[in-house]
Amino acid sequence: MVKFFVGLDLGQVSDYTALTILERLPDKKGSIYHIRRLERTRGASYPDIVQKVLAIMRSPSMAGNASLIVDQTGVGAPVVDLLKKAGLKPIAVSIHGGDNTSHDGDSWRTPKRDLVGVLQVLLQTGRLKVAQKLKLGPTLQTEMLNFRQKIDPTTAHDSYSSWRESDHDDLVLSAALACWWGERAPKPQPMLGLIPRPAEPCIPRYRMGSYNRMPWRI
Numbered sequence: 001m002v003k004f005f006v007g008l009d010l011g012q013v014s015d016y017t018a019l020t021i022l023e024r025l026p027d028k029k030g031s032i033y034h035i036r037r038l039e040r041t042r043g044a045s046y047p048d049i050v051q052k053v054l055a056i057m058r059s060p061s062m063a064g065n066a067s068l069i070v071d072q073t074g075v076g077a078p079v080v081d082l083l084k085k086a087g088l089k090p091i092a093v094s095i096h097g098g099d100n101t102s103h104d105g106d107s108w109r110t111p112k113r114d115l116v117g118v119l120q121v122l123l124q125t126g127r128l129k130v131a132q133k134l135k136l137g138p139t140l141q142t143e144m145l146n147f148r149q150k151i152d153p154t155t156a157h158d159s160y161s162s163w164r165e166s167d168h169d170d171l172v173l174s175a176a177l178a179c180w181w182g183e184r185a186p187k188p189q190p191m192l193g194l195i196p197r198p199a200e201p202c203i204p205r206y207r208m209g210s211y212n213r214m215p216w217r218i
Contacts, residue, residue, distance in 0.1 A: 005033075007019070010074070012075055014043075018040040020171065022182055024182050032129065038137065050079065053088070068088055069091045076092070094108065122179055139171060140172070
């Protein structure tokens with residue numbers, strides 16, 4: 001049963017590519033997710049991105065204990081193929097504006113509203129934690145606060161004014177992908193009567209700080 005979830009949003013060469021690593025911890029009221037790492041890069045080649053992700057997934061703390069979730073809506077499909085050739089098994093997600101989620105093996109089609117809905121619930125119930133000392137933590141917070149959802153009155157489908165329609169929505173998408181799959185994947189059972197110890201740092205060269213307890217709203 002995996003413990004870490006790696007969300008990868010792949011942008012065009014001129015756009016940011018973002019990566020979010022979540023650690024899922026059991027809790028009586030539902031799993032708690034801690035964002036352990038946030039990264040974004042611009043101008044890197046896709047083979048270089050693949051090699052970086054491969055190194056992360058095969059690191060001692062992550063190997064055999066993490067799921068990789070990749071947005072393949074735009075440029076992502078060929079990169080998903082590169083990830084597979086490198087020996088990884090990504091969950092490939094195509095995002096659409098409809099209502100239904102479907103899949104064929106590890107290839108999924110899911111509505112935007114499902115991804116956003118999971119992220120909103122986790123934020124509003126305090127089940128998504130972000131370390132204050134994460135360099136990109138404030139950036140992610142700003143992206144979430146700026147996020148807007150609209151409903152097309154003609155089609156009743158969702159549109160998102162900040163879903164890859166502006167320059168800096170990559171962190172939101174990478175986090176949403178990781179959260180969405182974390183809620184779908186089999187969950188560990190909490191040990192009743194025991195208080196879990198605070199999570200220890202799990203990503204190399206990274207120190208956990210105190211958590212931002214400010215209620216986030218989208």
